[in-house]
Amino acid sequence: MAQATASATIGDSEFDRDTRVTRAEPGLYHADLSAGWTIINAVNGGYLLAVAGRALADALPHCDPFTITAHYLTASRPGxxxxxxxxxxxxxxxxxxxxxxxxYDDSGAEVERLRVLATYGDLDALADDVRTTALPPSLPAVDQCFGPQDAPDVSPVPGSNAITDRLWLKMDPGTLGWALGAPSGKGEMRGWFGLADGRDADPLSLLLAVDALPPTAFEIGLKGWVPTVELxxxxxxxxxxxxxxxxxxxxxxxGGFLEEDAExxxxxxxxxxxxxxxARANLG
Incomplete structure (x- = not known):
């Protein structure tokens, strides 16, 4: 399967519609969290961060997130x-x-889901000077990688996998032992990533991308939900x-917790x- 054909554009795509926020008054925004970005029964943490990030982009004089930190307090639900x-x-x-x-819960009481602190700037104003020892990951060609549609009909996480329908994922087979019942124990995930409707990436969609691959915990040999504590x-x-x-x-x-470092x-x-x-690991 090749990369998704570019049909959607930045600003006019499912991701943009589903992360849209409406300013009710200065500092106050309304959003409708889409069920299309759920895993099990909860809304994906990267998607949530993009929703909050879009509100901050409107509220602040600069539009690009440079650094953004979220603490996940309770599981969000669509709505x-x-x-x-x-x-x-x-x-x-x-x-x-x-x-x-x-x-708001069923009784009408307010429940905080996410608390974010972020610094924004203008990415286009940054200097071109780059000095790095970092190297891109070595990935097989796309046609040698595998997506959710290629997976066996068994999931380590029962429940909704709706988010996978909105992503273009092609995973390195070297990090898919868990899907065949033979995890490597190395705690690595690598893959090609895009949005299923062909929308190109921008700074806000990067907030989704860092949290969109299967958890490294699967390749360590664990199963079940791996909820994010801080990102x-x-x-x-x-x-x-x-x-x-x-x-x-x-x-x-x-101690039942693990880190995930993404590039x-x-x-x-x-x-x-x-x-x-x-993230919290399920050791049961």
Whole structure:
């Protein structure tokens, strides 16, 4: 399967529609969390971060996330949500703000789902100077990788996998032992990534991409949901059009928690985003 044909554009795609926020008043936004981005019964953490990130992009004088950190307080569910933003500081090149995403339970009580602190700037104003020892992940050609449609009819996570219908994923077979009942134990995931409707990546969709591959916990030999506790993303430059390459590693699982370190590379061989998250592992 080749990369998805580019039919949707940035600003006019399913991702843009499903992360849309409406400003009710300064600092207050309404959103409708789509069931299309769920895993099991909860909304994906990267999608949630993109929704909050879009509200901050509107609230702050700068539009591009440079660094954004989210603490996931309770599991979100599809449906209405409210995002409250606060501008912490504004400067000539950077601005900092915070956001809180809340929903309401069946009794009408407010429940905070997500708390975010972020610094925004203008990626197009950054200098071209790059000095790095980082190298893109070595991935097999797309036609030698496998997507969700190629998986056996068995899932380590029972429940909704609706998000996979909205992604173009082609995974490195070297990180798919878990799908065949033979995990490698290495805690690595690598693959090609895009959106299923062909929309190219932008800084906001990178917030989704860092949390969209199967958890490294599967390749360690664990099963079940791996909920994110905290996620920090650094966006380094605006991605070039074309598919992304994502590499995620876990080096340490202890006390029922693990880290996931992600790198995202664009079609121009540039490191466009990095992230680290702390997640809870299911040891049962």
């Amino acid at each position: 209405p949500a409210v995002i409250r933003t606060e501008t912490v500081r504004t400067g000539r090149t950077l601005s900092t703000g915070q956001a809180s995403l809340v929903q 920090t993303v650094h966006v380094r430059c605006r991605p070039a059009p074309g598919p992304l390459r994502v590499a995620i590693t876990t080096r340490n699982l202890a 995202i590379w664009d079609s121009a061989d540039r490191l466009v985003a990095q992230s680290r998250q702390l």
